[in-house]
Amino acid sequence: MDEVIYMKRLRTAAVLGMILAILLGDFADFRERLETVHSSVLRLHILANSDSDEDQARKLLVRDALLRHSEELFAGCDTLEEMRDRALEERETIRLIAQAALEETGCDDPVTVQLAQMEFDTREYEELTMPGGEYEALRILIGKGEGHNWWCVMYPPLCLPAVSPDAHFAPETAELLTEPETYEVKFKCVELFEEYWGD
Numbered sequence: 360m361d362e363v364i365y366m367k368r369l370r371t372a373a374v375l376g377m378i379l380a381i382l383l384g385d386f387a388d389f390r391e392r393l394e395t396v397h398s399s400v401l402r403l404h405i406l407a408n409s410d411s412d413e414d415q416a417r418k419l420l421v422r423d424a425l426l427r428h429s430e431e432l433f434a435g436c437d438t439l440e441e442m443r444d445r446a447l448e449e450r451e452t453i454r455l456i457a458q459a460a461l462e463e464t465g466c467d468d469p470v471t472v473q474l475a476q477m478e479f480d481t482r483e484y485e486e487l488t489m490p491g492g493e494y495e496a497l498r499i500l501i502g503k504g505e506g507h508n509w510w511c512v513m514y515p516p517l518c519l520p521a522v523s524p525d526a527h528f529a530p531e532t533a534e535l536l537t538e539p540e541t542y543e544v545k546f547k548c549v550e551l552f553e554e555y556w557g558d
Contacts, residue, residue: 393490395529400489401442401514402496404477407506408468414506417466421501422509424460425453433513442514446474446497457499468502482510487517 403425407418432449436442446453450472457470475498481491489512497513511517 393492396490397492397494399439399515400494400512401439401446402477402479402489402494402510403499403513404496404508404510405499406501406504406508408502408504409506411506413464413466414501417461417464417468418501418506418509420460420464421457421470421499424456425499428456429513436514439514443474443495446513450474453497453499457501461501471498471500471504473498473500479510487512 405418405422405425408414432452433442433445436445454470454472457472461468461470475496476493477496477498478493479489479491479496482489496510
């Protein structure tokens with residue numbers, strides 16, 4: 360009798376082991392796709408001085424000025440590395456463009472421009488959802504940088520509505536960005552995994 364119970368438990372453990380292996384394999388594949396997104400993207404992050412109406416409006420003026428100059432600043436950048444290198448080279452020009460936009464409103468808040476690794480929450484941008492995680496960002500701090508931010512994706516150039524994630528990512532990865540509701544549970548699992556067992 361003990362041997363029958365032992366064999367049933369052994370079979371149950373084997374079945375549970377196979378189910379767990381399948382789930383973990385799927386989880387590992389999903390996590391790898393997320394890592395592909397995180398490491399293939401350069402974000403633009405503009406942080407306002409404060410949450411006052413004036414500072415939030417100034418943040419948007421800085422955004423508009425930078426987007427107007429983006430074509431000349433980043434002309435010929437076809438890869439993430441080229442975009443990153445150009446952002447580093449043009450930091451002072453970017454700072455001056457932002458400063459000039461502020462000065463037109465009579466604001467003399469200092470502007471700091473840096474390339475930084477930053478943690479982002481899952482955020483929606485028009486029809487695109489960027490999963491949470493650590494991304495590299497061109498960060499523009501206005502004054503104390505204590506207000507709400509504005510962000511977009513510089514590379515791939517998704518700040519421009521005509522550009523689709525399909526042009527830069529494999530179809531299954533692009534699907535993460537355009538159909539996030541399909542992966543809601545998996546996103547949450549990855550967040551919990553990172554919170555408790557991440558590097």
